[in-house]
Amino acid sequence: MKRKLILLLLVYTFLSVKAMAQLPAIAFEAVINNQQNNPISPFRFDVVKYNQGNAFSERTNMFVAPANGVYFFTVNFLWDGFGCGYNGGTLNVAAVKNAGETLYSIKRFASYHEWGTFTTAFSFSTKLNAGDRVSLTSAYTFCTGSAVYTSHALLHKGSFSGYRVYADQ
Amino acid sequence: MKKNILLCVLVVIAVTVQSQTLHPLPPKGQPGKNELPTPRIKPLPVKVNKVAFEADITRERASPGSHPAFDAIKYNDGNGFSLTDNVFTVPTSGLYFFAVNLYWNGYGCAVINSAIASVSLLKNGREGLISVSDQATSSRLGGFTSMLNFSTKLNAGDKISVFTVNNLCDGGGGTSAILLKGVFSGVLITAD
Numbered sequence: 001m002k003r004k005l006i007l008l009l010l011v012y013t014f015l016s017v018k019a020m021a022q023l024p025a026i027a028f029e030a031v032i033n034n035q036q037n038n039p040i041s042p043f044r045f046d047v048v049k050y051n052q053g054n055a056f057s058e059r060t061n062m063f064v065a066p067a068n069g070v071y072f073f074t075v076n077f078l079w080d081g082f083g084c085g086y087n088g089g090t091l092n093v094a095a096v097k098n099a100g101e102t103l104y105s106i107k108r109f110a111s112y113h114e115w116g117t118f119t120t121a122f123s124f125s126t127k128l129n130a131g132d133r134v135s136l137t138s139a140y141t142f143c144t145g146s147a148v149y150t151s152h153a154l155l156h157k158g159s160f161s162g163y164r165v166y167a168d169q
Numbered sequence: 170m171k172k173n174i175l176l177c178v179l180v181v182i183a184v185t186v187q188s189q190t191l192h193p194l195p196p197k198g199q200p201g202k203n204e205l206p207t208p209r210i211k212p213l214p215v216k217v218n219k220v221a222f223e224a225d226i227t228r229e230r231a232s233p234g235s236h237p238a239f240d241a242i243k244y245n246d247g248n249g250f251s252l253t254d255n256v257f258t259v260p261t262s263g264l265y266f267f268a269v270n271l272y273w274n275g276y277g278c279a280v281i282n283s284a285i286a287s288v289s290l291l292k293n294g295r296e297g298l299i300s301v302s303d304q305a306t307s308s309r310l311g312g313f314t315s316m317l318n319f320s321t322k323l324n325a326g327d328k329i330s331v332f333t334v335n336n337l338c339d340g341g342g343g344t345s346a347i348l349l350k351g352v353f354s355g356v357l358i359t360a361d
Binding site: 070072103104105106107108109122123124125128129166167168 | 305312314354
């Protein structure tokens with residue numbers, strides 16, 4: 001009788017704790033601190049500031065969804081257009097799922113009047129399945145006309161951060 | 170010892186029942202003969218805490234009009250988005266985040282002119298929440314994007330829609346910017 005009661009208590013405690021347990025938080029931020037003269041896709045990040053849940057892979061520079069759910073991401077790049085000299089340049093930064101599907105993208109043209117620094121920034125939420133990868137690519141980043149110094153705008157700084165809003169059941 | 174354990178179990182059960190009793194007990198008194206007694210534990214109102222959607226425009230629209238029609242739903246937790254009116258109806262009050270990303274080209278405009286695309290988020294069909302306007306000059310008619318990011322507090326029943334206005338060709342010579350594809354997504358960040 002006594003053992004049964006203890007067992008009952010243990011089972012009850014286990015169920016209560018299980019019901020109260022929160023899912024582990026998933027959150028990361030990766031940054032680019034050093035100027036990249038010819039950024040390649042996917043963007044390579046210098047430092048991972050935090051990586052709770054280890055969903056961001058420093059090796060592949062991609063976020064890998066640990067479970068099915070809805071995730072939120074913010075992307076911010078600071079460019080310097082002097083690589084194109086007196087010509088204008090076009091920048092395209094895209095968030096890509098599984099290296100094939102464009103989730104969100106921003107295409108920005110900067111004329112030489114704007115050269116100096118300018119930004120490409122956006123945020124978005126998306127639903128991912130476990131194992132889905134999200135990376136940032138830069139396509140069609142080129143100088144209009146002939147390039148003067150390099151064929152690309154220079155990437156000064158960048159950040160890629162995200163967190164899980166909720167997990168599916 | 171045995172009594173103590175029994176007591177523990179009783180306490181736990183009492184606490185559980187207490188925590189599930191969300192409504193105060195009905196006032197004491199004899200209910201009328203035809204009156205049903207109020208149940209002590211009322212069922213919880215259904216509240217959807219997981220709300221997220223994404224609607225896509227996958228087909229090119231030469232004249233998107235002021236309310237671009239979405240043609241695909243990728244996911245729709247909480248069933249807030251409807252393809253029949255292209256409107257997101259808030260199922261649960263709280264703080265929401267929305268993103269709109271439209272991809273245009275300016276080939277509907279004459280080459281020497283520029284194409285303009287303005288995109289807004291509307292609340293309840295009249296209140297503008299946020300808008301962005303892009304002008305593609307002749308050298309970049311080949312493609313440009315509109316991006317909106319916005320968070321706002323909404324009540325259940327509020328309606329959010331995408332509104333495009335003044336998609337025109339500067340200086341005439343054409344009809345409008347051409348909408349190639351688009352994304353409209355939202356998520357409930359925190360429920361009230």
